[in-house]
Amino acid sequence: MKTNKLLIFVSFIIVLTLSSFITSDVQTARNKFVVVLDAGHGGKDPGNLGNGYKEKDIALKTVLAVGKELEKNPDIKVVYTRKTDVFIDLFVRGKIANKEKADLFVSIHCDSHTSQAYGAGTFVLGTHRNKTNFEVAKKENSVIFMEEDYEKNYAGFDPNSPESVMSILLSQEEYLDQSIQLAGLIQKKFTSKLNRKDRKVKQAGFIVLHQTVMPSVLVELGFLTNKSEGAYLNSSKGQIQMANAIKEAILQYKQSLETNVSDYQIGNSTIETTSSNSANITFKVQIAASSKALETKPYNFKGLSTISRDKEGGLYKYFYGNTSDYESIKGLEREAKNKGYKSSFIVAFKDGKKIALTEALKSVTN
Ligand SMILES: [Zn+2]
Numbered sequence: 173m174k175t176n177k178l179l180i181f182v183s184f185i186i187v188l189t190l191s192s193f194i195t196s197d198v199q200t201a202r203n204k205f206v207v208v209l210d211a212g213h214g215g216k217d218p219g220n221l222g223n224g225y226k227e228k229d230i231a232l233k234t235v236l237a238v239g240k241e242l243e244k245n246p247d248i249k250v251v252y253t254r255k256t257d258v259f260i261d262l263f264v265r266g267k268i269a270n271k272e273k274a275d276l277f278v279s280i281h282c283d284s285h286t287s288q289a290y291g292a293g294t295f296v297l298g299t300h301r302n303k304t305n306f307e308v309a310k311k312e313n314s315v316i317f318m319e320e321d322y323e324k325n326y327a328g329f330d331p332n333s334p335e336s337v338m339s340i341l342l343s344q345e346e347y348l349d350q351s352i353q354l355a356g357l358i359q360k361k362f363t364s365k366l367n368r369k370d371r372k373v374k375q376a377g378f379i380v381l382h383q384t385v386m387p388s389v390l391v392e393l394g395f396l397t398n399k400s401e402g403a404y405l406n407s408s409k410g411q412i413q414m415a416n417a418i419k420e421a422i423l424q425y426k427q428s429l430e431t432n433v434s435d436y437q438i439g440n441s442t443i444e445t446t447s448s449n450s451a452n453i454t455f456k457v458q459i460a461a462s463s464k465a466l467e468t469k470p471y472n473f474k475g476l477s478t479i480s481r482d483k484e485g486g487l488y489k490y491f492y493g494n495t496s497d498y499e500s501i502k503g504l505e506r507e508a509k510n511k512g513y514k515s516s517f518i519v520a521f522k523d524g525k526k527i528a529l530t531e532a533l534k535s536v537t538n
Contacts, residue, residue, distance in 0.1 A: 203463070204249040205276075205426050207242055208269040210380065211235035211252070212281035215259025217315050220284035222396030225406045227282045228257065233408070234393065235280050237415030242422065261319045263326065266383020275464055276354065276422065277388035279380050281312060282405055283395045290398040291369030292362040292414075294355040295390040296348060297382055298375025308392065309376035316379065326379065346471050350387035354425045358391060361417035368394065386464075391418065429465040452523045453532045455501035456480065456491035459513040464488065474511045484526075491519070498533065 211232040213219035219227025232254070239250040251272050253265040269277045283293070295308070313331035316322040355373040362368040371392070381388045393414050396402040404410035459473065465488050466472045468479040473490065480491045492513075493504035501518050508516040520532030 204247055206249045206251060206272050206274040207422060208251045208253065208272060208274040208277045208384075209235045209239050209242075210265050210269075210277065210279040211254055212279060212312070212380075213315065214254050214257055217259055217318055220282060220311070220396055222282075222284040223399065223402040223406075225282075225396045225402050227284075227396060230282055230393070230396070230405050230411065231280045232257065234405075234411045234415050234418075237412050238278070238280075238418050238422075241416060241419040245423070248426070259318070261322075261325065262313075262316055262380045263383050265380055269384045269386060269388075273463070274384075274386050276425070277381070277384045277386055278354075278418065278422070279378075279388070279390040280418075281390060281392050283308060283392040284311070284397045285395055286397070288398050290395050290401040291371040292359070292394050293371030293374055293392045294358045295374050295376050295378060295381070295392065296351040296355050297378060297388065298348070305374050305376040309378050312390070313377070313379045331379070347385075347387040349467060349469070349471075351389055353428070354387055354421065355389045357421035357424050358389065358418055361421045362414070365417055365420075366413055452496075453527075453535055454494055454496050454521045455498060455518055455532070456521065457493050457501060457505045457508050457513075457516050458489055458519050459492050459508050459516040460490045462488050462490070466490070474513070476508065476511060492516070 211228070211234075213228035213231060215228075217228065219231065221227070235252065236255065239252060242248050242250050249272075251268065251274065253268050254260050265279070266277075283289075295305075310331050316326060316331065319325065352373060359370060359373055363370040378390050381390055394401040394405050396405060405414070459476070459479075465481070465483075468481050468490070470477045470479070473479050473492070476492050478493050480494065482489050482491070492508050493501055495501050495504070505516060505518055518529060520527050520529045522532065522535075
């Protein structure tokens with residue numbers, strides 16, 4: 173019996189060691205917060221031409237101004253989908269962001285209308301609750317018709333069909349809360365700081381947002397078709413003011429993620445489910461490690477609840493479950509693996525500090 177237990181311990185050490193190697197290989201430690209800035213349109217696609225202004229130019233100038241400000245922060249890396257007047261397929265924009273493993277994707281556009289409508293709005297991917305939102309998305313999506321092979325790249329997606337748009341929504345679902353949070357911050361800056369008319373945070377089926385796997389928003393700075401708003405957005409004063417508002421919202425969003433981490437660490441009291449161990453040993457299942465601070469909500473973790481997060485060596489580690497009962501944690505580990513976290517493993521804590529699993533098991537079984 174003793175030998176059997178020893179064997180189990182040894183196998184656990186091996187699994188633990190292997191898993192740590194795999195984790196650190198896949199997720200290279202990276203401390204910078206990566207923001208991908210996407211200037212809408214470009215090249216042969218001018219975007220809307222309200223009042224003779226060019227959406228593609230205003231979007232680019234504003235994006236470059238946001239980036240210039242963000243780059244002043246040494247812990248932020250800015251990536252641009254375009255820095256010049258070039259045409260870039262929508263799906264490529266998302267690919268750039270995904271390849272960078274970005275923390276945020278911010279796409280910048282200007283709206284147009286046949287009326288003198290005006291105001292700034294920020295969109296997240298979702299079902300359009302009304303026709304107006306659908307029309308905005310339809311306009312921004314229609315650029316795919318200028319792309320070669322669009323049928324292949326968007327799998328038969330038809331921007332003109334509401335049903336088609338509905339089918340692309342699931343991909344952003346897990347980032348929706350964070351996207352809405354950022355969108356809300358941007359709108360707040362636009363309205364309270366710059367007195368722009370608030371067209372609110374809205375949801376609609378933008379293809380460019382569908383391609384990304386991170387919190388993503390699309391900003392419509394305002395209407396070029398509106399006489400005074402068009403002139404404002406076309407001026408360098410307008411562009412710099414709008415860019416600063418977006419920059420401040422991004423910094424505030426980043427700050428709130430960092431605050432959440434310390435909140436978690438303060439609030440992380442260990443729950444004991446049995447009284448059998450006096451040494452305050454608890455077990456958790458480590459399911460993932462990432463440079464991103466995800467909220468510990470079930471929708472971020474394939475439906476698993478009781479997720480906790482710790483920052484260790486520049487990486488956020490995510491744990492499932494929290495129990496002093498070793499048999500229970502083995503059950504939770506199986507559950508995590510079944511959910512798709514194949515390389516998850518059990519970790520042990522003594523008085524809240526991580527210790528070797530073998531050491532923990534010794535104290536528990538004694
Ligand atoms: Zn646009």
